[in-house]
Amino acid sequence: MNIVWFKRDLRLSDHAPLKAAIEDGESFLMLYIWEPSVMADPHYSPRHWNFVQQSLDDLNSQLSAGNALLSITVLEGDAEAVFTAIHKKYQLKKVFSYEETGLKITYDRDKILTKYFKENNIEWREFQTNGIVRKLKNRENWSELWKTHMHQKIDEPDWTKLRNPCLVFDEENEIYKQFLPKKYYLNNDKEPKPIFQPGGETYAHRYLQSFLNDRAKNYSKTISKPLEARKSCSRLSPYIAWGNLSIRQVYQYTQNAKKRVSYRRDLENFSSRLHWHCHFIQKFEMEDRMEFENINRGYDNLQKDEKQHFIEQWQAGKTGYPLVDACMRCVCETGYLNFRMRAMVVSFLTHQLFQHWKEGAVFLAQQFLDFEPGIHYPQFQMQAGVTGMNTVRMYNPVKQSQDHDPHGIFIKTWVKELENCPENFIHEPWKMTPMEQDLYNFRLGENYPFPIIDLEQTTKFAKDKLWGIRKNIEVKAESKRILSKHVVHRKKKK
Structure with a gap:
């Protein structure tokens, strides 16, 4: 028998492994494995596994609608043991x-399985994900390869070619009994919450169509708000992250909609x-040590004193700082925050609070429903200013608030303490005089905290430190190495 192993590809359409398994002709088992070691990783939280469970339920609903005997077998255990x-x-x-x-x-699990499959003469056919290329030494031709992949025909499984019945492990199967999924991880911490996006390929296509047919008309205008x-x-990011949609599907649907x-x-x-x-995931594919280390090793010399209370x-x-607080509460409660606000809260942590990026990266991974390692870590390091090649972006949370939430509606939605704060003080409540605080029945330090840092002083301090270290010989050498590996040179690009 053969196996189609589902991981972060929880869909039935544009699914190359499923298509290949059907065309191979042998009986096969569609398998998803709850891996306790992966689930216990600190980057993940119950909201992720609820999304996966919803996605699996949706796949099995689709399969049973076409054929009552079809379903994905779900087991729980170490992948090699299964x-x-x-x-x-x-x-x-x-x-x-x-x-x-x-x-x-x-990655370590895959190395173990590669060895196991080779020793047991099992062929492991792995297919390219979203145009990401394995073992690429530099980026000179990557964009062309990506475009070629995006324009290729969708890998649509043809169930009419199924020559042997699909296998399913039911409750009487001894392997199913051995690796019985406990589902103990579901509904922890009162999750899932109704304000989380629901998982599944069916919902993914609904979100895609509503975006292309209507919601996209304000995309450019309000993307930062x-x-x-x-x-x-689009709100497609969790569906792409967990594979309810492929990038190629989204790309081709978008190209057609433009007409x-x-x-x-x-x-x-x-x-x-x-x-x-995909550009950032390719970067992580080529240098995945950035999960643990500064991509530019020269920044290892930048000392930051950990202040846990910060x-x-x-x-x-x-x-x-109202907008920072509103963003953090919003993402913790809903699993979503738009890109500019993600960049701002990371900037505030790593620059104004001058804390190392790692603890913040793990915490936000737990919150983002769309956590995608290949985007998360390259972006976090870029916003933290430790690449040595990107412009150091230090977002002023007051200016961002004034520009993108001028009336404080978003702030008041998530920071209830400021619900009655007058609009002219919503971005900087600390500017209220004691008399004005009495007038509005608001007491700074009681109803809402004083700012934990002086924004002007800490921004200047961070700028001096970050711009100063860019002159470091090791930072410069590392910047050249990174550019050579991850950036297409203009002459060659032409």
Whole structure:
């Protein structure tokens, strides 16, 4: 027998491993494994596994609607142990799956399985994910390869070619009993919450169609606004991160939509971000040590004193800076925050609070429903200013608030303590005089905290430190190395 191993590819359409397994002709098992070691990794939280469970439920609903005997078998256990047990009883021939650009824990698991499959003469056919290329030495031809992949025909499984019945492990199967999924991880911490996006391929296509047919018309105008972006941005990121949609599907649907709508420019801007999405995952694929280390080793010399109370107040949304606090509370509660606001809260943590990026990266990974390691870590390091090649972006949370939430509607939605704060003080409540605080029945330090840092002083301090270290010989040498590996040189690009 063969196996189609589902991981972060929880869909039935544009699924190359499933298509190949059907065309191979052998009986196969569709398998998903709850891996306790992966689930225990600190980057993940119950909201992620609820999304996966919803996605699996959706896949099985689709499968049973077409054929009552079809379903994905779900087991729980160490991946090598699961495959060993299956091989011992059924003699595995081939395993079909997508390549995974993930955390070190899944990379290490894949190395173990590669060795096991080779020793047992099991063919592991891995397929390219979203245009990401394995073992690429530099980026000179990557954009062309990505475009070629995006324009290729969708890998649509043809179930009419199924010559042998699909296998399913039911409750009487001894392997199912051995690796019985406990589902103990579901509904922890009162999750899932109704304000989380629901998982599944069916919902993914609904979000895609509503965006292309209507919501995208305000995409470019409101992409940076924390309130409006919740509707006008695509909101496809969790569906892409967990594989309910492939990037190629989204790209091709978008190209077709551009032919029939008036807001083509908005869709063009959106399409460019699909390329950007894969660009960062490719960077992580080529240098995944950035999960643990500064990509530019020269920044190892930049000393930052850990202040745990700063980190805790940032996590809780109690920094005294209204927009920062609103963003942190919003993402913890809903799993979503638009890109500019993500960049701002990271900037505030790593620059104004001058804390190391690692603890913040793990915390926000737990909150983001769309956590994608290949985007998360390259972006976090870029915003933290430790690449040595990107412009150091230090977002002023007061200016961002004034520009993107001028009336404080988003702030008041998430920071209830400021619900009655007058609009002219909503961005800087600390400017209220004692008399004005009495007038509005508001007491700074009681109803809402004083700012935990002086923004002007800490911004200047961070700028001096970061711009100063860029002159370091090791930082410069590392910057050249990074440019050579990850950036297409202009002459060659032409």
